Amino acid sequence: MEFGAGTGKLAAGLLNALATLDAAFETYSIVELSGELRERQRETIEAQAPALANRVRWLDALPEHFEGVVVGNEVLDAMPVRLFVRADHGADAVAHDSRESAPALIGHTINGHTLNDHGTHGAAWYERGVTVAADGRFTFADRPLASPADAALLAGIDADGGYVAETHEAALAFTRTVCSMLTRGAAFFIDYGFPRHEYYHAQRAQGTLMCHYRHRAHGDPFLYPGLTDITAHVEFTGIAEAGVEAGADLLGYTSQARFLMNAGITDALAEIDPQDIEHFLPAANAVQKLLSEAEMGELFKVIAFSRGISETLTAFSRGDRSHTL
Structure with a gap:
């Protein structure tokens, strides 16, 4: 079973390798939601691994x-990932809708984890979200942390102000x-x-x-x-x-x-x-x-x-x- 089969080139290569190794298998399943990509994969496999194309099936889930x-x-x-930024308190990195609410959570803890700890360097972690600016364009909007799990992970990062990190x-x-x-x-x-x-x-x-x-x-x-x-x-x-x-x-x-x-x-x-x-x-x-x-x-x-x-x-x-x- 393959995820993210793209053009189907890897699938065709694996099918041919299985045939060369005389490795027995029942089916080669591809999890793919895009109809366009399914057709591209089908065409590639039929062209590059025609003898085994009938073993391939596509799954929606x-x-x-x-x-x-x-x-x-x-x-x-x-x-998708979530973005976080360590920024100085009141810095421009904290956008309109979150700047005023940030001070209220400074030093606040949940289950023993500090959500926004500015410490001696005057910097705190914020979650970097997305909002729509006045001109209709997307822009970043940083907001205070709301999860103790986020706070626990970020607390272990040795970072100065301006540091950007992702979670997965x-x-x-x-x-x-x-x-x-x-x-x-x-x-x-x-x-x-x-x-x-x-x-x-x-x-x-x-x-x-x-x-x-x-x-x-x-x-x-x-x-x-x-x-x-x-x-x-x-x-x-x-x-x-x-x-x-x-x-x-x-x-x-x-x-x-x-x-x-x-x-x-x-x-x-x-x-x-x-x-x-x-x-x-x-x-x-x-x-x-x-x-x-x-x-x-x-x-x-x-x-x-x-x-x-x-x-x-x-x-x-x-x-x-x-x-x-």
């Missing part, structure tokens, strides 16, 4: 139970749902991100929220609403905790480069004759992009969960970073 392998490639980064409730809930659905098998998530202690590092002061429009990156989530692709890096410690809380076992966590090398990507490349320039060069370039620290090899991580199986995976045999989560 998750099944109650699933036995098999779950794959999510760049799914978690696309889920939607991705955590999705991980719990998938791991609860899994009765026997494994779930793999491939995405860019960091463990919590790196994610909320003091030097990562502007957060990780990034926008893309027509293959160009920018930092304004209000530019071209509905057309801009908005993403944020994944905080993998929370993802690991969510999966384990749902009853799954953490199978492993490592860099994409280490995962692919353990799984034999260089051996697969070696099977192509270097003299066959037409096939070898594109494959070598693709492997370089997937493994290089300057490309995708280090920034992208692979985290996996399992349930009902005792086996370990060769892909996590070396360089497993689960201890860093």
